[in-house]
Amino acid sequence: MAALRGHAISTLWGLADHTYVTCAAGYAWPCWGRSAGGSIICSGTGSSAKANCISWPKSTAGLVYGVTGVCHQTANRILWPAGVTVHRAKGYWASVLAYGVYGTDTVAWLARLAACSGTSGEIPECVPRAAGAAKRGLKAGEGETVKLPGDAKDRALVRSIGALYQKGVTPQEHKRRLTLKSAVDFKTLAGETKLVMQSNLGKTVKAAQIKDIQAIQMELFSMKDALGQRLHAGSIGGEELAMKVNAAVNKALKSCLKSLGKEAYSKMFELEPGEEMNVVDPKIAAQVHQ
């Protein structure tokens, strides 16, 4: 785990603080403003990879500046893995009154948390080399002794998926995403699937197999998208949604087994052929979607 820190800098007019986040190795999430100077006002340990996932895109953490939050809410979101907030910043309670602790778009924030829940470990920028750490005066436990969960392959995959998502910041890609007819961004997901398959199966994976799995995944997502719409329309409940999604997932897994063969299938999904996978808990779904 990395040490994540919230910083406060007095703004020009001196009435409220700007806040930003860093990890002990020195990497900074600017949260719309300056990312140097000031003082550390909170610190905790947490996954920098999760913090980075939450921060996307461009250290905004999905907030619309001044509309759904300001730098305080942005810093709080990025600090979520460490479980601390920038509540000692000047002007904090005023901004909390206007935007809440994590921004006014609570449901989108919860969705972001869910989307990043599978992310763990550290980003390379938050893992200082011993020499560099010593130069920066870091003490033990502040970064240089961080042990990375996962191996180099995982880190490479996280980096390549990160690069895929960073495409969102180019004007063309941004426009494409804005004009999507579906709530699911199939193109990005297909790219992600390709990267995961290449990482898990190595060079043995065939282009035709990647296409097959992408097609199976698209069908699954279309079905899930349609189920989501029915849920919002009130024609199905949470429990029914969970059961239908689980059935669709298991059907998709069977199709994947057929395309990949037993060995590659087990390597790809870490499942034995025929092993059932229930990804949505009907009880939780029923409770959440009352």
Add this chain to the structure above:
Amino acid sequence: MTTMSNYGPCLTSEEYQRAVVALYRRAAEGRMPVALGDIEQAIKDAEFNLQIDHKLGRDFPAERRQALLAAKHRAETGRLRLVRGFVRKLIRKRQFAGAMQLWLEQLTEEFAKVLSPEELDALMELKPGEKPVLPIEADKL
């Protein structure tokens, strides 16, 4: 260290922070006993109550809590109107930043009808006579 107020012990900074994180964790894990449509309001209200526990004391009277919450709910309509105006480009950046500041000051005045000056300063962490300021910089909008 726990401090005492006129309304019993206050949540310490750490307790407040832990409670807020736990609140969102419960919501993220679907453990809040409210329908999805009501979750936003439920979280915001719980969050504000924790701020009162932290700044004014855990035994702050329920009636006055409700009065503060009601003022906050009324003000939210105004904030949303401003945001809609800004998003539709009916309000310029500088006007929006100024209007949001004014909105905050009006809400604080509403709070002042329920709280003593000392209580208001404690809730907003202000020095005597100081006005609350929103850290919105118009050029970043």
